[in-house]
Amino acid sequence: MTTPVSRTTGGAASSSPRGDYTIQRNDTLSKLAQRFGVSVEQLLDANPHITNKDVIRAGDRLVVPRAQAQQPATTTTTTTTTTTQGWRPQGPAARPGTGTRPAAGEEQSSPTVQAQTPRPAGSDGLDGVRSGNQVLSKGAQGPFVAEAQQLLVKNGHPLAPYGADGDFGGVTETAVKTFQRQNGLPESGRIDQATLVKLEAGAAQSVKYPEYDKLFADGVLRTTIGIGYDEGGWQKPEIKKMVEGLAAQGYESVDVSTMSDAEIRTRLGVDPATVDRESAYFVKTFQHNGKDVRAVTRLITPDTPNAKQKFAEATANDEVVLYGGHGRYGSGPDFDDKHSAAGNFRIGDPYESGKVTLGQNDLSRTSMTKDYQLMFFRGCTTNLYLDDLRGKARGKNAENLDVIATNTVLYWDDTANDILAVTGGLTSGQSIDELKSQLNANNVFNKPGEMHDKFTFDGFQQNAVQSHR
Numbered sequence: 001m002t003t004p005v006s007r008t009t010g011g012a013a014s015s016s017p018r019g020d021y022t023i024q025r026n027d028t029l030s031k032l033a034q035r036f037g038v039s040v041e042q043l044l045d046a047n048p049h050i051t052n053k054d055v056i057r058a059g060d061r062l063v064v065p066r067a068q069a070q071q072p073a074t075t076t077t078t079t080t081t082t083t084t085q086g087w088r089p090q091g092p093a094a095r096p097g098t099g100t101r102p103a104a105g106e107e108q109s110s111p112t113v114q115a116q117t118p119r120p121a122g123s124d125g126l127d128g129v130r131s132g133n134q135v136l137s138k139g140a141q142g143p144f145v146a147e148a149q150q151l152l153v154k155n156g157h158p159l160a161p162y163g164a165d166g167d168f169g170g171v172t173e174t175a176v177k178t179f180q181r182q183n184g185l186p187e188s189g190r191i192d193q194a195t196l197v198k199l200e201a202g203a204a205q206s207v208k209y210p211e212y213d214k215l216f217a218d219g220v221l222r223t224t225i226g227i228g229y230d231e232g233g234w235q236k237p238e239i240k241k242m243v244e245g246l247a248a249q250g251y252e253s254v255d256v257s258t259m260s261d262a263e264i265r266t267r268l269g270v271d272p273a274t275v276d277r278e279s280a281y282f283v284k285t286f287q288h289n290g291k292d293v294r295a296v297t298r299l300i301t302p303d304t305p306n307a308k309q310k311f312a313e314a315t316a317n318d319e320v321v322l323y324g325g326h327g328r329y330g331s332g333p334d335f336d337d338k339h340s341a342a343g344n345f346r347i348g349d350p351y352e353s354g355k356v357t358l359g360q361n362d363l364s365r366t367s368m369t370k371d372y373q374l375m376f377f378r379g380c381t382t383n384l385y386l387d388d389l390r391g392k393a394r395g396k397n398a399e400n401l402d403v404i405a406t407n408t409v410l411y412w413d414d415t416a417n418d419i420l421a422v423t424g425g426l427t428s429g430q431s432i433d434e435l436k437s438q439l440n441a442n443n444v445f446n447k448p449g450e451m452h453d454k455f456t457f458d459g460f461q462q463n464a465v466q467s468h469r
Contacts, residue, residue, distance in 0.1 A: 021062045029053050036064045129196045136191040140168040146452035148191050154203035154433075155179060156461040161383040163407045164453035208432045208460050210402060214372035215319050216288045220269050221295045221426070224314030225419055228325020228379070229302040229336050229343060234412035235325065239301050241416035243280075249424050251282035251297065269294045274317075278305050286427045295427055300335070307335035308343045308362075315345070316368050321375045322422055324415035327406075328356045330384030332363070333377070348388035364392040374426075376404040378418050383407050383456045402459040404435070410443060410454065417442050432460050 021032070029050075033040045044050060046063045056062075126144050128134030136148055149164035149172060157175035159165075173189040180187045183198045191199070215221055227235050227242065247253070254267055256279075261272040268275065268283060275281075280299040285292050298314070300307050311333060314321050323333045329350035336343030341359040348363070350356055373396070377385055383405040393401065404422070421438045430438075439455050 021064050023056050023060045023062055027056065029056060032062065032064075038065055126196065129191060129193060132193040136168060138168050138170070138173045138189065142166055143452045145172075148196070148199070150453060151196075151199040151203045152176070152179060153457070153461070154208075155199060158456065158458055158461060160456065160458060161386055163383065163456035165407055166452050208463050209429070210374050210426065210432070210460070211372045211463055212288060212426075212429060215374065215426070216291075216293045219291070219293055221293055221320065222270065222318045223295065223297040223320040223322065223423065223426075224300060224311065224318045225297060225423075226300045226307070226311045226314070226321070226323045226325070226333060226335070227302070227415070228323065228334050230326065230412060231337060235302060235415075238324065238412060238415040239299075242299065242419065243282075245416055245420040246282045246297065246299075246423070249284070249420065249427070250286075251284045251295070254281045254283050256281050268296050270296060276310055276313075279310060280304075284427075288429065293427075295423075297423065302335045302343070304335075308345050311335065311345050312362055312366055315363075315375075316366050319371070319373055320426065321373065322378070322419045323376065324378040324419050327377070327379030327382045327384070330381065331356055331358055332385065333379075347385045348392075351384065361392065363388060364394070366394070368393055368395050370395045370400060372400045372402075374402045374404075376419065376422050378404075378406065378410065378415060380409045381406060383458075386456070386458055398459040398462045402457070402463070404439075405456045405458065406454055407456055408454050411445075414442050432457050 021036075023032075029040045029043055033043055040053060042065050043062070044053060046065045050056060126147055129136060129148075136145060143166060145168050146164045146166035149159055149166070149168075152172070152175050153159060153164060157179060159171050159175055162169070162171060176191060176195065177187045177189045179185075179199065180189075180195060183195075183202075185195055185198065188195075225242065227239050229235055243253070256264060256268075256275050257277045259267070264270065264272040264275055268281070276298060282295075282297045282299065284295050286295060287293065298310075298318075300310050300314070304310060311321075311323070326334055326338070328334045328338065328344065329352050330348060331344065331350040332347035333345045334343055334356070335345075338356045341357045344356070344358055344362075346358050346360065346362045348361070350358070375389075386403060386405060389396070389401065389403055390398070410418075418439055421442060422435065425435045425438065436453070436455055436457060440453060443454050444450075
């Protein structure tokens with residue numbers, strides 16, 4: 001889902017209590033109490049809506065009271081675990097039930113770092129690891145963990161499905177061990193000085209790009225943008241922003257409904273039989289490595305006739321597919337009301353039943369091109385699509401499908417901005433790091449516990465290191 005909240009108003013439509021953690025499947029209060037360093041009784045006191053400590057619901061928000069800070073050890077032991085006030089990510093995959101933002105000013109639990117001296121954990125970020133005074137290990141949390149995770153991603157370890165979420169969990173530990181094994185280091189699963197040196201050296205040599213040569217091979221870049229449906233009408237201003245944004249990027253609106261086949265060949269440079277005459281089209285010409293490329297972009301909205309079917313066709317055939325809207329609890333893009341199955345392009349199963357009406361799985365029935373494609377799913381926690389995109393999309397793999405997905409709750413008022421960041425980034429030859437930086441910059445909410453890296457770039461690490469300007 002994408003939460004219908006305007007950053008200017010700050011309001012969120014939700015009857016669920018506000019909190020700083022989203023309950024996941026298989027969570028229990030006792031596990032969460034242990035994780036956050038509080039008692040079950042403290043959790044119950046902070047969450048009066050929980051009337052039975054043995055029954056909690058995945059997707060609900062949980063208020064976590066601030067844990068009492070542990071005092072640093074005063075013995076001569078060379079390794080001390082300390083706890084301070086710090087930063088907490090929104091949890092694994094951050095599967096939201098309501099999409100309410102964390103309350104401003106809430107205290108957050110702190111990162112835990114093993115250090116050689118009893119000082120506040122993470123007080124100097126990765127500099128402490130670089131100097132050999134600190135080690136990052138499982139259980140550490142904070143923006144410096146996200147920074148280390150980004151280095152892992154750049155070295156070919158995507159940390160799916162969570163990405164660089166600032167939480168050093170089992171996925172990160174496994175990736176660290178794999179990286180250490182590949183680089184002849186002891187497989188401790190911890191990021192020490194030697195491991196960090198190797199990570200940073202590898203990242204410096206691993207600037208990755210979309211497969212531009214493949215995208216532009218025939219001189220035409222075919223893109224479909226889909227804007228989904230929101231019950232409160234939040235898609236309408238985003239559609240307007242999208243059209244205005246494409247014009248600002250140099251796109252010209254063309255009315256294909258009245259064009260002859262000859263005009264379509266001339267203006268769009270494509271086979272008229274592949275043009276959807278019921279959709280809006282935008283065209284511009286840009287240069288790639290000194291050669292002209294024509295960008296032909298189609299816009300599908302809930303008002304487009306047979307929007308779901310057209311989006312399915314785009315998913316099967318177009319080089320670039322960009323979707324902005326509700327993620328529908330991990331089930332897939334949706335172009336009509338959540339209680340209707342007619343507009344859902346179903347990718348997988350929702351993580352919570354009863355929230356959205358669905359039909360059969362559409363992805364598994366879609367015969368997709370074996371040519372290279374790039375897709376962006378801009379909604380809440382669309383990283384939940386990745387397993388299905390990798391497992392059910394026929395003919396697709398990490399070599400011919402790159403996916404940009406989200407790791408957390410996002411908000412409607414940045415939908416067009418994020419999609420435009422990708423359209424502009426692709427036609428200007430941006431690297432993955434540049435695209436990610438712009439997307440993250442568009443989605444800064446200035447909230448306690450905010451996830452640092454909100455986007456997962458999956459499959460790109462298979463791409464060749466190359467430059468395109």
